[in-house]
Amino acid sequence: MLARSRRFGAGAGGAEMRFFPIAVLALFLALPSHADVLVHLKDGRTITVPVEPDEVRSVEFVRGSKAAKLPPASTSAGPQVWKVGPGLPLAAPSAAAKVAENGDTVEIAAAIYDSDVAVWRQSNLTLKGVGGRPHLRAAGRAAQGKAIWVIRGNNVRIENIEFSGTAVDDHNGAAIRGEGNGLTLDGVSAHDNQMGIMIGKFPDSDVVITKSLFYNNYVRGRSRPIGHNIYIGNVRSFTLTQSKVYGARIGHNVKSRARQTIIANNAIFDGADGRASYQIDLAAGGIARIEGNRIEQGTAPENTTLLSYGAEEAIHAENRLAVIGNVFRNAYRSGTFVHNHMDIPAELKGNKMIGAGVILRGKGTIDGK
Known part of the structure; x- marks a missing residue:
């Protein structure tokens, strides 16, 4: 299921974002707000989610019943x-x-x-x-x-x-x-x-x-x-x-x-x-x-x-x-x-x-x- 939401960290005008996977949004919003994760969309917009990098285990994009996992987040700011x-x-x-x-x-x-x-x-x-x-x-x-x-x-x-x-x-x-x-x-x-x-x-x-x-x-x-x-x-x-x-x-x-x-x-x-x-x-x-x-x-x-x-x-x-x-x-x-x-x-x-x-x-x- 997909939910429509307002952009986080939107520029002037606070334009509404496209469909964003609810599983990802729920994961990020449940975490403490100490740092920012930026999601850059192809149309030039950016979603800003407050979270510490070492608190993220994985990210899932859910479309219907299929989920694709991105590579795990690093626990450091070093090379990936x-x-x-x-x-x-x-x-x-x-x-x-x-x-x-x-x-x-x-x-x-x-x-x-x-x-x-x-x-x-x-x-x-x-x-x-x-x-x-x-x-x-x-x-x-x-x-x-x-x-x-x-x-x-x-x-x-x-x-x-x-x-x-x-x-x-x-x-x-x-x-x-x-x-x-x-x-x-x-x-x-x-x-x-x-x-x-x-x-x-x-x-x-x-x-x-x-x-x-x-x-x-x-x-x-x-x-x-x-x-x-x-x-x-x-x-x-x-x-x-x-x-x-x-x-x-x-x-x-x-x-x-x-x-x-x-x-x-x-x-x-x-x-x-x-x-x-x-x-x-x-x-x-x-x-x-x-x-x-x-x-x-x-x-x-x-x-x-x-x-x-x-x-x-x-x-x-x-x-x-x-x-x-x-x-x-x-x-x-x-x-x-x-x-x-x-x-x-x-x-x-x-x-x-x-x-x-x-x-x-x-x-x-x-x-x-």
């Missing part, structure tokens, strides 16, 4: 852990995005979440898959016309989650769009989107990707299906380690404009169907260290250079390129392994070059010479 999964009150990640607060952890059960997209505005947030890897299968949807997940908060960590299938009209539909300072991806898989990850201009941001997989992110249905697996804008630092990135078409497998870029111990390659422009594009120069990677160009590249440095504008005060201990392989009939477009000498040391091509174009040394 929100459980997401089929059959739970928070059945999809987008539901958790509406209730989580700064510093919380969202644990997402392994399942397929079709057409579920979200904007995360919280900072110091951890989003992690548990019990396997949950798959956010966007089916062409995108939050804010940008990505499956738009990350607006600072210092956000994403672990063990798979993203696929987003597309937008401007052809920049990404698995993840970063719009805050500080983002870490650990064990993430992003594939078959228009872009893998996109980060814009955030000069105070540090972006870390480790133990992750980015592949086949490109624009479908166009004669020139430009798309980047990883696109990092002007951030303070970008670090890519122990990951596999492949299958870009026309676009780049890895593109970074960061002030400092470290790419170490990865596999970055075209694969059977890839034809990337560059395997690695350090478009704006900066301090860069490329070490211990396997970097391979296929038989039909869009651009025959594997690693390009400083091909676009020079925006950083300090520029330095070290390419150390990598294995480069070129399956095309010609090419350039490293192209330094800047007026500073690149350092190439201990690399293995397999296939045809010029080892270094531009200034620099090869094994000290």
